[in-house]
Amino acid sequence: MDTCPNCGADLPKKAMACPECGSCEQTGWSEDAKSDALGLPDDSFDYEDYLKREFGPREVRPRGIRPLWWVTSILLLLAWLTWFFWR
Numbered sequence: 001m002d003t004c005p006n007c008g009a010d011l012p013k014k015a016m017a018c019p020e021c022g023s024c025e026q027t028g029w030s031e032d033a034k035s036d037a038l039g040l041p042d043d044s045f046d047y048e049d050y051l052k053r054e055f056g057p058r059e060v061r062p063r064g065i066r067p068l069w070w071v072t073s074i075l076l077l078l079a080w081l082t083w084f085f086w087r
């Protein structure tokens, strides 16, 4: 690749990113690279996406509780069975 597909600047032979506009192979040589690198919102500013990046995934995950519920249920069942058969 000799020139940047995004801005047309001359690139060094094995350039991993364009020195002019900052786009690179990982960003698909797009203009987004620039705004992402600068951390500035552009016209297509996605607030949901912003929240995800800043505060992590939005969904509240109760998965941390579930294993505890399983253990509790099984222990209760075992306790009940023990009481039922060996009383």
Ligand SMILES: [Zn+2]
Binding pocket: 004, 005, 006, 007, 008, 009, 018, 019, 020, 021, 022, 023
């Ligand atoms: Zn460029």
